[in-house]
Amino acid sequence: MPRRTPRTALDRLRTSRSPLGFLKTASVCVLIAGLLSPLTQTAAAATGTTAANDYCGGRCSDILPPGENGNATLAQILLNQAFGTQPSHAEDQLGPYAGLATGYSGLTDAKINTFFDDASFGVPSDQVASTEKPAGRGDVAIVRDKKTGVPHITGTTRYGTEFGAGYAAAEDRLWLMDVFRHVGRGQVTGFAGGAPANQGLEQQFYRNAPYSEADLQAQIDNAVANNGARGRQALADVVAYIDGINAYIDASDSGRYFPGEYVLTGHKDAITNAGTIEHFKVTDLVALASVIGSLFGSGGGGEVNNAMSLLAAQQKYGVEEGTKVWESFRERNDPEAVLTVHDGQSFPYGAKPADAQGAAMPDTGSVTEEPLVYDRTGSAATATAKGTSASAARSALSSARRGMSNALVVGGKYTASGHPIAVFGPQTGYFAPQLLLLQEIQGPGISARGASFAGLSMYVELGRGQDYSWSATTSGQDIIDTYAVELCQDDYHYLFHGTCTAMEKMEQKNAWKPTVADGTAAGSYTMRVWRTKYGPVAYRATVGGKKVAYTTLRSSYLHEADSIIGFQMLNDPDYVKGPKDFQSAAQHINYTFNWFYADSQHTAYYNSGDNPVRAGGVDTEFPVWAQPAYEWRNWDAATNTADYTPASAHPNSVDQDYYVSWNNKQAEDYTTAPWADGSVHRGNLLDDRVKKLVAAGGVTRTKLVQAMADAGLADLRAEDVLPKLLKVVDSSAVTDPTVAGAVNKLRAWLNSGAKRTETSAGSKIYADADAIRILDAWWPLLVKAEFEPGLGSELYTAFTANAPIDEAPSAGHGPTGSHAGSAFQYGWWSYVDKDIRAVLGEPVQGGLARKYCGGGSLGSCRDILISTLKQAAGLTAAQVYPGDDQCSAGDQWCADSIAQRTLGGIKHGKISWQNRPTYQQVVEYTSHR
Template sequence: MARRTPRNVLDRLRTPRGFPGFLKSTAICILIAGLLSPLSQAVAAEQVTASNDYCGGQCSDILPPGENGNATLAQILLNQAFGTQPAHAEDQLGPYANLATGYSALTDAKINTFFNDASFGVPSDQVASTENPGGRTDVTIVRDKKAGIPHITGTTRYGTEYGAGYAAAEDRLWLMDVFRHVGRGQLTTFAGGAPSNQGLEQEFWRNAPYSEADLQAQIDNAVAGAGARGQQALADANAYLAGVNAYIDASDSGRYFPGEYVLTGHKDSITNAGTIDHFKITDLVALASVIGALFGSGGGGEVNNALSLLAAQSQYGLEQGTKVWESFRERNDPEAVLTVHDGKSFPYATKPANALGQALPDAGSVTQEPLVYDRTGAAATTTATGASTTAAATAVSSARRGMSNALVVSGKATASGHPVAVFGPQTGYFAPQLLMLQEIQGPGLSARGASFAGLSLYVELGRGQDFSWSATTSGQDIIDTYAVELCQDDYHYLYHGTCTAMDKIEQKNAWKPTTADSTAAGSYTMRVWRTKYGPVEYRATVGGKKVAYTTLRSSYLHEADSIIGFQMLNDPGYVTSPQTFQSAVQHINYTFNWFYADSQHTAYYNSGDNPVRAAGTDPEFPVWAQSAYEWRNWVPGTNTADYTAPSAHPNSIDQDYYISWNNKQALDYSTASWGDGSVHRGNLLEDRVKKLVAAGGVTRASLVKAMADAALADLRAEDVLPELLKVVTSSTVTDTTAAAAVTKLQTWITAGARRTETSAGSKTYANADAVRILDAWWPLLVKAEFQPGLGTGLYTAITANLPIDESPSAAHGPTGAHAGSSFQYGWWSYVDKDIRSVLGETVQGALPQKYCGAGSLTACRDLLISTLKTAAGQTAAQVYPGDDQCSAGDQWCADSIVQRTLGGIKHGKISWQNRPTFQQVVEYTSHR
């Protein structure tokens, strides 16, 4: 199989520098002999056993495409020429893909056909290799035959972490290097000036424009604020880095370092000239800043919110326009699916009765602050003003938008009486994967699971001795926008009445031409103006006064703080119960939903540093940068403040079941996401798990089936299409084209409304015409239903807050094509509420007016039939126009998941599934 990405770093990885036409050269044979994986150098296998495993063989996991994310130059060239795969580069991709067609016949005994056995240790007959990294006698890395996962066992804490660093570099050195440069805004200097590389560094550096001093200060502050655990974390990080650097030195002298270093000009394949820079501790913070921006930072859309509010007020007037805006915002929709569904309320970021300090922009005055300056070279034709429009940046950022799910069932509803959980994060599909698997056992450390490459000194998502944990992105609002009044010029602002200069933070990048692509030499400078209230993102006027809109994130300057929570999760002496689990994740300052299961209990906790805002301020909109509207006890130099108490965060122990698919957490808990209404992706899990729990006797297999079935469901078809067809068929459909389309859509609903192949590997959808019709119909019907009533300006403004569609082919969605994750963002709830209102059904939290046909059932029906007829007449080539991966009209390919290349190895497409990337299936049989 093969895996691809929009061209980013790999724009340069086509032909090795200095070796034109190399793929036709016999030199490849020499490289095959000399540059194969260092795994072949491992010492004789020996048995490793674990006596601290309480899962009873009932823990499983999977992480496609494979554990091995490093490849020598020879392996890259063989892969690109012939599709040959290095060992363990894609051996988890097939089992992962096959669940889509194999889940219906799943039994507990068959689970490890589609997952890895995640038991601790490696049976003696499954040991593939054993090594003592750096010649150390206090740590051993054993790799298993099936997946090549490193099982790290140390007799000292230092040795254990040294082994973790060594194993990380063995499996992800190139990726780690790429992302430490992304975090510093230096990717183009490191990997070339391709537009996609520029897009990656621009997207992330704007959010965290740190100097080297900023990075070091975050480490110092995190350590100082955490006492003995902080000192231990620092020691662990230094040992981990020593292991990483030991592998760099060993692979350099042995000439088995990742081949991408040759292909990007950092190493010479003949003379071995050139260097691979050692990692240092500030690199870990740079890496963490990228991961935090991707997965753990909710909020920040206040300016866009203000623009859509102003559009609503312009369309309807102040009072009615505000009411309309609030109805579409759905801050606290009574029909929203909830993770904590026992009725308990957790008020946060709620709407004040009378908003204070609001700083809405004057109409037409908002401009985005430019990021790029002094551009030279051929790439000057590429525009980049913040969030990149390049395919690579879209691909990586797609991981941020559609992430993660969890299904957790209490033992009261299971066949065994023990809780069952199926959960994991959706981190996107990449080659190599952003996450890596490992087991780590040593003094004060006992865990197996997934960690982000370069941050794997601790397991971040996985299992301990007698419990498992996982996370989904929660998205509650920890980012606020402040309007700082300008004085003197555009680069001075009022801070507590004093005219204060903004800090100018710059990153200058230059790149050289290569023979690997057509990118010419060039350079540019990224510049961010930073205030005490955070970086400047927009400029505008408010009441005629010139302002800069700044973005303040509670985790800004605190990217390293969460290390303490992860340390606790890996400490078998700390997490021994659901209560201690909740205590551990309270130390994680990013916005996540955390789930827990052991043999007796389940638990949930929502993490993040939720700032205590000034009374009366509305977090949905910009506020004035004045002391009265700042976070309580905010200290700008360190960006610390008062945060809401742990008990105020949504939390629960032993609820009958939990589901999460980035949906609303609890009553009165406002997230920064639009679309938490009556129809949400979380309903696909809620409906299935609730039914299982009501029937009782839940097993690992039945819960996996529920997840897999939801992963193939078309949310629109399952939860909205039946209502639409009620309107369409409220009278006889006389138009033959529309009537035929209705029949096909109804047949698809009866069959389960899933996007599934006719048979495994057929690459053809069952109910293909119905799928095509709905894909074409949805954007047409949404526009026809809402634009006339909202007006073009307001309709366009709301689509900037919430895209109308996110189908798997992503023709109109934010994730980009071939990203897997789908149906997170769309107007499903709006259509559902409006259509039910037109039908005269009961709607809680209804929109303030009826939009379809202006409320007339007859007019609404005519509108739907007209747009349905148009959609049915569109050909597959029109609906699926093709791209660099697929020919026009190839429906299966348009939906397919592509492992997007961040290195030199490619893998093949797999059929669409809407599920986590890393996933666990667990049921513990006992407890310590």
């Protein structure tokens, strides 16, 4: 039988919902034998490394699903698509990660590594799977362990160490790294095809960071010039790292074991090996960093939407009362909010000024969003007609930004061992391959193990050093402001310091051919962003009749490369020797993160980010005029630098009794960017549990993991709001049998813990399934019935644009997107809680300006809740969980389930929902240097 050419067979592949439009089904059996060129490099005999520099005493663990191996050859992709076969180490961390959801209740310290992996330094000799000398170098070795395949990189020179880090990163994530350097430049469609999701990816990031190659190079030059010896070392590390990446590209190309996605997207020919995989360059890493910084480290913005909702409130109630109503929903400094620093310290930032100056509020109805995409042809024009590009912009990567992270850290005074314990990690979403990769790096000036973003792994970004661990959660404090630039001459000139100045036109023209991977016809379009010295144009409007462009300026704009210095410090054992050194290192990171630290004696916290010092009287919630009087203090338009608040003004702490963070408020008077950060926040789920543990004392690693896992299965609405709703409903007042039955089911669920858990491991059926369905259906109905009559439809709609009403795991009416894992960060639970308590006559601090449920009447409020509860109870599972391309209608477990969203050719099965970090550490150090 003659062998078919790969192109003929691959033409039979179809697309899926993957963000990169990858494979769904294939008839591929005839291809496999012909494509089994070398899949991996031969493993050499090796001996294990010693770990005399490891002070964790075997009590450091971590996990990162689905697996370390994120590269697959074409043959491996075809086998996966045809038979579900997984390449080695592509999925071996997914099962243990998923298993914690049902296994945590019986956890012991001895069983922790059933659900996590040993994160000790080195590899025992009997666990060495392979040793590699990349490119034949004698100054670095990459040792991989048998269980997970994680690379342990040991170098005798700094260059060799970083070369090895780059080589190992390319071995594990080359395709993903290539995708993201194109994302950062707004060039995904031309690289990976014109699938709507690809269009959404490049559109999402190009608007915020429309950089030229000169901009990327300038970031490198400035980071080096401004940081002395550390800056020069950082550049040398990056160059060595890229040399390692490129050495792997050359080796895999000549050996024909490069990622199969290059064939599927037309960059390589499977038979002739024609085509190229472009080498990486230094500016590629800045493009990568701009994507990560935009996703996870740039809080603030939204001033135009804030302005429109304030105007709607003032139109409804009048200026004075409308402002009070708006402020009560904004909850910018809510006294009932859970705090990370809860020892009474105050860190004022972003407070409402007594007399706001420079506000540039839009005329009602004048705001239009600045167009991004022009000149569509072919499939791009078809996508617009069908509306698919708009939905694609809310891609899987958007959900990663919403996913965020958590941390639980307890001081040694309250633990059984007397040593601090931490369970923490970032929630970066669930992808295949994962955005993060695991590694250990040991070399001159570097000693660390942990997770790094693919393509930026010259240092460990979240993990452990010799005798300390660190992690981060997204903090979201406001480093973005909106300026109203007055137009002159035409729509593309503006006044800058009194001079009519031309906007800079940034364009990225993308065209794509049909590819095997995405099945989309040829097409093209141009992305266009107009830049000013105050940042890119986001909206157009009139202010007092004057035509303006609203621009967004963030302090990290043109400065994504600066944070490399802080990460370099965190990896340096000669720099970080205690909590103060850790805080100093974190202060060199200009992204908005909450950083946490634990060693054998101390714990610490620091909130990072370049917080600009704003002009007096400027209200950070609203647009201001682009005039010198309202600019950031000492702002230099040419370099986008300014005065920043000092380290002491950032929320920080050492040795507090405990720390928790789930993207909640950092400290007293530190105003946060997200709306609805009030009395009920998912951070309460952690705080309530850890506070009880600390009060009882004797905390162990097991107990802290259990607290995290228990909170990760809790329904926030059920645990913290439902009891008050049922108090209003009052069982004795219920006469309708449907409502009575619903109330009984909800109470029973509360009594059993209000968790979203399976009846047993692998059952794919929820215990208390009816109660969960009822609450999922009830919440959007009750919120609308509770608030819309009092607010009016226009204002209610405006407020829901600022704060979505729900983020349930099934995401039927939330912003995150389905199957994303992370839930309950965005919602109206605080508003419902405060309003219901007010109606009940209970004390409320920082309450809403008015009572809304039933106009403030308890009886009328009860009628509303009973009516909406009856409506919710009558909805079928198929109506509440309508199904999607992964789940049939009515499948409740599947609707909640977590999917590893494909960014390449390998797919994985869904796992049961749990609300926890993607990468996670469990640490308890037993000694210190």
